[in-house]
Amino acid sequence: MATPRVLSIQSHVVRGYVGNKSATFPLQLLGFEVDAINSVQLSNHTGYKHIDGQILDEKDLDKLITSMRGNNLLHYTHLLTGYIGSPAFLSKIAEVVKELKANNPNLLYVCDPVMGDDGKMYVPQSLLPIYQETILPLADVITPNQFEMELLLGQKVESIEDAWRAIEAFHGKGCGTVLVSSSTLGAKDELIALSSKKIDGKSVRVMASIPMLDAHFTGSGDLFSALTLAWLHKTGGNTQLSLDNVIYSLQAVLKRTLNKALGKEDFKYYEASL
């Protein structure tokens, strides 16, 4: 099988790991060619006290795409989008999706509608209607967190039943596969991830419980969407197997991140015994 090739349109940060900085290397390790367009170049993620840099607009994106078109380079198996900093840039992405799909009708578009977390938006509010009206109907897979699901739906999601209803609404907009990266709809010490895929008119649903680590991670959602893309490809679109693999590898990464931050040894060899 030919090497899958992803066009990844997300943020770049000088310091840290979010956006393309967190998606590119794992995707490469999993066997993907990754071509990155940096929607913004920022000093660091938006949670810091100081933040500055450049935000690409639709003309910047058009220049890159026009030149690539001229060289016949717009041939991809996957498109992945994440943090976008400008509404006009996001609208332009709709045109890019259509062109890439015209070049390859089998292209899979994985959209992480990155807008915020824990009740706070960290992108301009004007992105929301563009995601709702223009981007969602074009996406094959979406990976919102609980807050982003609520924003897209325009309604609070307060129970698992609410979440399935929200997911059905996204299916209704044309999005065949939905993975909610995390929610706090379970017990106090767990995160719940949900996925649903429309197969022959039926929704095939999977729910996973993730033991909650006592820390806040930035970039975990970007890793989630990149790994989801990779595992959906590797499993032929099996959402159960993909979610298992994504969560398993994410937990290993986050535990190592936490150990490093706490100054604990990164790695130890233990004898496995019953």
Ligand SMILES: Nc1ncnc2c1ncn2[C@@H]1O[C@H](COP(=O)(O)OP(=O)(O)O)[C@@H](O)[C@H]1O
């Ligand atoms: N505190 C945490 N404890 C355990 N796993 C976490 C934690 N935060 C994130 N994760 C893992 O990262 C994934 C994506 O996290 P999420 O918080 O949904 O991303 P986002 O940054 O988009 O809000 C979750 O599915 C979970 O596997």
Ligand SMILES: Cc1ncc(COP(=O)(O)O)c(C=O)c1O
């Ligand atoms: C520049 C940038 N990109 C991407 C993200 C998304 O991060 P996450 O994976 O935590 O949703 C953030 C979040 O703060 C950010 O500031």
